[in-house]
Amino acid sequence: xxxxxxxxxxxxxxxxxxxxxxxxxxxxxxxxxxxxxxxxxxxxxxxxxxxxxxxxxxxxxxxxxxxxxxxxxxxxxxxxxxxxxxxxxxxxxxxxxxxxxxxxxxxxxxxxxxxxxxxxxxxxxxxxxxxxxxxxxxxxxxxxxxxxxxxxxxxxxxxxxxxxxxxxxxxxxxxxxxxxxxxxxxxxxxxxxxxxxxxxxxxxxxxxxxxxxxxxxxxxxxxxxxxxxxxxxxxxxxxxxxxxxxxxxxxxxxxxxxxxxxxxxxxxxxxxxxxxxxxxxxxxxxxxxxxxxxxxxxxxxxxxxxxxxxxxxxxxxxxxxxxxxxxxxxxxxxxxxxxxxxxxxxxxxxxxxxxxxxxxxxxxxxxxxxxxxxxxxxxxxxxxxxxxxxxxxxxxxx
Amino acid sequence: xxxxxxxxxxxxxxxxxxxxxxxxxxxxxxxxxxxxxxxxxxxxxxxxxxxxxxxxxxxxxxxxxxxxxxxxxxxxxxxxxxxxxxxxxxxxxxxxxxxxxxxxxxxxxxxxxxxxxxxxxxxxxxxxxxxxxxxxxxxxxxxxxxxxxxxxxxxxxxxxxxxxxxxxxxxxxxxxxxxxxxxxxxxxxxxxxxxxxxxxxxxxxxxxxxxxxxxxxxxxxxxxxxxxxxxxxxxxxxxxxxxxxxxxxxxxxxxxxxxxxxxxxxxxxxxxxxxxxxxxxxxxxxxxxxxxxxxxxxxxxxxxxxxxxxxxxxxxxxxxxxxxxxxxxxxxxxxxxxxxxxxxxxxxxxxxxxxxxxxxxxxxxxxxxxxxxxxxxxxxxxxxxxxxxxxxxxxxxx
Numbered sequence: 001x002x003x004x005x006x007x008x009x010x011x012x013x014x015x016x017x018x019x020x021x022x023x024x025x026x027x028x029x030x031x032x033x034x035x036x037x038x039x040x041x042x043x044x045x046x047x048x049x050x051x052x053x054x055x056x057x058x059x060x061x062x063x064x065x066x067x068x069x070x071x072x073x074x075x076x077x078x079x080x081x082x083x084x085x086x087x088x089x090x091x092x093x094x095x096x097x098x099x100x101x102x103x104x105x106x107x108x109x110x111x112x113x114x115x116x117x118x119x120x121x122x123x124x125x126x127x128x129x130x131x132x133x134x135x136x137x138x139x140x141x142x143x144x145x146x147x148x149x150x151x152x153x154x155x156x157x158x159x160x161x162x163x164x165x166x167x168x169x170x171x172x173x174x175x176x177x178x179x180x181x182x183x184x185x186x187x188x189x190x191x192x193x194x195x196x197x198x199x200x201x202x203x204x205x206x207x208x209x210x211x212x213x214x215x216x217x218x219x220x221x222x223x224x225x226x227x228x229x230x231x232x233x234x235x236x237x238x239x240x241x242x243x244x245x246x247x248x249x250x251x252x253x254x255x256x257x258x259x260x261x262x263x264x265x266x267x268x269x270x271x272x273x274x275x276x277x278x279x280x281x282x283x284x285x286x287x288x289x290x291x292x293x294x295x296x297x298x299x300x301x302x303x304x305x306x307x308x309x310x311x312x313x314x315x316x317x318x319x320x321x322x323x324x325x326x327x328x329x330x331x332x333x334x335x336x337x338x339x340x341x342x343x344x345x346x347x348x349x350x351x352x353x354x355x356x357x358x359x360x361x362x363x364x365x366x367x368x369x370x371x372x373x374x375x376x377x378x379x380x381x382x383x384x385x386x387x388x389x390x391x392x393x394x395x396x397x398x
Numbered sequence: 399x400x401x402x403x404x405x406x407x408x409x410x411x412x413x414x415x416x417x418x419x420x421x422x423x424x425x426x427x428x429x430x431x432x433x434x435x436x437x438x439x440x441x442x443x444x445x446x447x448x449x450x451x452x453x454x455x456x457x458x459x460x461x462x463x464x465x466x467x468x469x470x471x472x473x474x475x476x477x478x479x480x481x482x483x484x485x486x487x488x489x490x491x492x493x494x495x496x497x498x499x500x501x502x503x504x505x506x507x508x509x510x511x512x513x514x515x516x517x518x519x520x521x522x523x524x525x526x527x528x529x530x531x532x533x534x535x536x537x538x539x540x541x542x543x544x545x546x547x548x549x550x551x552x553x554x555x556x557x558x559x560x561x562x563x564x565x566x567x568x569x570x571x572x573x574x575x576x577x578x579x580x581x582x583x584x585x586x587x588x589x590x591x592x593x594x595x596x597x598x599x600x601x602x603x604x605x606x607x608x609x610x611x612x613x614x615x616x617x618x619x620x621x622x623x624x625x626x627x628x629x630x631x632x633x634x635x636x637x638x639x640x641x642x643x644x645x646x647x648x649x650x651x652x653x654x655x656x657x658x659x660x661x662x663x664x665x666x667x668x669x670x671x672x673x674x675x676x677x678x679x680x681x682x683x684x685x686x687x688x689x690x691x692x693x694x695x696x697x698x699x700x701x702x703x704x705x706x707x708x709x710x711x712x713x714x715x716x717x718x719x720x721x722x723x724x725x726x727x728x729x730x731x732x733x734x735x736x737x738x739x740x741x742x743x744x745x746x747x748x749x750x751x752x753x754x755x756x757x758x759x760x761x762x763x764x765x766x767x768x769x770x771x772x773x774x775x776x777x778x779x780x781x782x783x784x785x786x787x788x789x790x791x792x793x794x795x796x
Contacts, residue, residue: 036462036463039458040458042458042461044453044457044458044460044461047453047461047671048449048450048453048454051446051449051450051453052446052450055442055445055446055449056446059442060437060438060440060442060641062442062643063440063442063445063640063641063642063644064434064641064642064643065637065642065643067643098496098668098669101664101666109532114512130661130664134662242461243458243460243461243462243671244461244462244463244670245460245461245462245463245465245669245670245671245674246461246671247668247669247670247671263528264532266499266528268499270496270645271496271643271645271669271672272642272643272645273445273643273644273645273669273672273675274669274671274672276643277449277671
């Protein structure tokens, strides 16, 4: 387009194809593609009640630029809640944002100059890649294994960069809990070491914890933030627990970072009306019970999915059994064309996401991401069966 | 801060001082500083009713990433409404945003590379200056007279740039209706000529129409967009008519621009919950009656303010009598130190905005912006009287 930005080079179609879609081409398809909470567990009645109570309580204040009591109540609640993950932060280290996505975007805009480097997990969340690319960053991926980001590899790369005079990353983007897309989680020791590296090399960690509340096995682990609050930008969101339509999340970061983010957001809180509603709901609704409902449901769905995958694919697909979150990540033999497999699966009536958009480098990646949070168990079984049929059709085409 | 963006150079304190503040230091102050609607005219009861109806109607769809019916309803309503301003746009030229501010931000991010030039009205909206600076733009200001932007000056500067091989602006940011801060409006002929210039020189116009509905004198004029839809990015918002706490506005622009903006917003609509509510409200509430209520109120307040200014200042302050919007812009003699005047006024108990932040160049600007939308007439009179006392105190200090 004449007159528009010249360095606009990322792959728009891939993004638009995978992001935020709740409607897909074939409405009868089993939807295992996108990360959406179980619809019947979204607290719509509580929200409706909260809306009414909050708008009566705060009246026209709710319609101010800065809102009424809501933003303050949400902040207070969140700072308390985050202690669960070892986070003890002052309120000047908190910023409300329009979901974790805005947190990623603000971090990229505050920290990155074009040409600077960001290190990510390979594979990682495609929207984050999109935003780092848009900020003009060079992106380098580091392997993820059953225990999440391979911190050994990160450490040797940091050492090597210093020795060779190469560029250190401005920050490392990481999801320690139930990583999107692999579902892997970092054990305590890796978190601590990553934090130490950030301190030693004076780089930031961008810790995306969108799924942290959704642990249905094992004990909660401290966040990376808890080991290096001066070097970590921590992101949380209500999208996975109360509903993405709220568009509300939070950033916990050093005050200098928060101040710069506030400046970019014009010191204006996101969705004052939404924060009024949530500010009421969080103090008048059993959030822990909601988390328990979600986790008990998701545990059953994960089990249904792993059972179905085992019975359909046997040894043909490897995966890490996630202890929480939304996703199962299937690793197929190297020669698998995941793009073709994804299209064959769509044709048969199951929607999945192929591996490619989760990698900065692009190219074919023989992986498929399945989401187990959205569909019920029988749908999951049906969907995995259809994927299995598509896979064997794909094998015949190789 | 070590490790953060190096080219972060704009004046944070000025921005944070003036943006979005509804609470000021002295709660007994008369607040003539910020642009906020009359609180008692915000439709909080209608909104409460709409929230309930919409959440019952759309149920959990409201909590989806893409929302339920709301975003579609808001779009349809808005495209119809904008015909009032001569705008006939297809839906692929529409994007819902978090208020006009997000529209400005997206335009800056989609169109500008660092070092490129933006032309603005001098004076203009400080948040826009902030966002253009952050995008790394060179900003050049053009005079505003009683008829808004001086299009003659723009035309000769464009000619000169072409003749001298100088840089053409990437776009010109303009508020044709009740400009913030001067209150001036562009007559039809200037709008048409500006549109012709944009077409001839192949540049964009960023048309910010935050106040367009709030015309309480004269007939509505066609937007600049209506004369050059292929070259104009038009911004509207519900902030001034239903309440800024909704954080909802719209961009109308060529589809190529919209597509790039959608990509930056991850193809995800702003505040689905808010759009559900608004989607119900717009079709079940008399919006025109709301506009009439606002305009009748604001007309009386503008009159009270201009009367008070005339009686306090006589010839010492010049102004353009606005036909709509929120603001009166007082031009004082050249030697006036508006910063000092603003502080003296604060001390006496009236809060106003000095001229400086409205200019890209900075330095002392002997202007004061007064907002007449927020306070009642007796408050306005009291505030202007206090400002008058501060002004005469200031004269004695010169």
